[in-house]
Amino acid sequence: MPASIAGDDFRAPGVELFDFPPLWPGAPYWLTKPVVLAAVGVVLLCALAWGAFARPALVPRGLQHxxxxxxxxxxxxxxxxxIGADAERWMPFLLSLFSVILLWNLLGVIPGVQFPVNAHIAFPVVFALVVYVIKLYLAFRHHGVGGYLKSLMFPPGLPKPIALVLYAPLELxxxxxxxPFTHAVRLFANMxxxxxxxxxxxxxxxWFLVEQPTVLGVxxxxxxxxxxxxxxxxxxFIQFLQAFLFTMLAAMYIGNALHLEH
Incomplete structure (x- = not known):
């Protein structure tokens, strides 16, 4: 941007926006704004859920609707x-995952807050690791370690030498x-x-309308x-989409772990 328009003092926001010190001197290093927003978001979500379903009506209105x-x-x-027939069993997990991710994302456009919690890499990583552990646990429990690895490395119809040399390493x-890496990074990078x-x-x-208004700058x-x-x-829109995609991938991983044919 030309200096005649921008002036010499303007600095574009950078990665320092994501560097949060402890809330006060001497506070634990982990007690930062994203952590507080995450906790507040969970409490708010619990309050909304309580308000919606504490006294459910036959004809839903307001929060219940x-x-x-x-x-x-x-x-x-x-x-x-x-997930298919097992969908209802996993609804509490998937609904909670979708709701908290969406709420944490929407905090980024709320005045006075204006920070999406999932723009801090630690939170998407924790979500992705939880889904990853659940996926492996279900796969190993239902199919055994050997059976699950075999299904990954040797799909039906593919010659075993080709599968062993080319397909298996890539699939593993x-x-x-x-x-798990892309599952976390996709959400983090978009936020x-x-x-x-x-x-x-x-x-x-x-800057141009308040700090340094000029004829060319306005x-x-x-x-x-x-x-x-x-x-x-x-x-x-992207905040909603990313919450949907993250939850959809979690459901896909769970479904694949339960039913290898998927």
Whole structure:
């Protein structure tokens, strides 16, 4: 950006947005803003669930209607297509996973909070590891270690020499390394990039309209504010989409572990 427009003091937001010190001097190193937001989000989600289903009515209204719609969405779009007959058994886990991820994502567009918890890599990693452990536990329990590995390495119809040399190493690498890694990074990267873009357009708009308004800078500031509004709407969609995709992949992994033919 030309110095005549931006001035010499403007600094675009960077990765320092994600560097959170302890809340006060002497506080535990882990007690940071993302941790507090995560805890508050879980408490808020529990309160919403209690408000929705503490006294369920025959004809749902308000929070109960919203809660039932969320349940039906996860059941019909996530659990049943990938888990099948065992879907209802896994609904508490999948619904909780979808709800907390979505709520933590939406914190990124709430004024005064404005940080999606899942933009901190530790939280998606924990979610992915939980799903990964469940997947391996179910696969080993239902099919045995040998049976599960055999199904991965030697699919029906593929000659065993080719499977052993080419297919098996790639499939084992994907199952035990790539899949859990990408499961976490997909959610983290989208929340990280979205937060950074919103911060950038907001900072540019504030700089040119409030801090250093100039004849050339005001149009840039107005455009940046408009972009921030558009990006906020897009970010809300992406936040919902990423919660859906993460939960869908979790259901797919569980379904594959239970039913190897899938």
């Amino acid at each position: 919203l809660g039932e719609y969320g349940y039906l969405f996860v059941r019909d779009q996530v659990a049943r297509p990938f 690498l994907y199952t035990f390394v790539t899949a 990280f990039a979205g937060h950074l873009l919103l911060a950038f357009f907001s900072a540019v708009g504030f 149009p840039v500031g107005l455009l940046s504010v408009a972009m921030a509004v558009v990006m906020t709407a897009l970010e809300i």
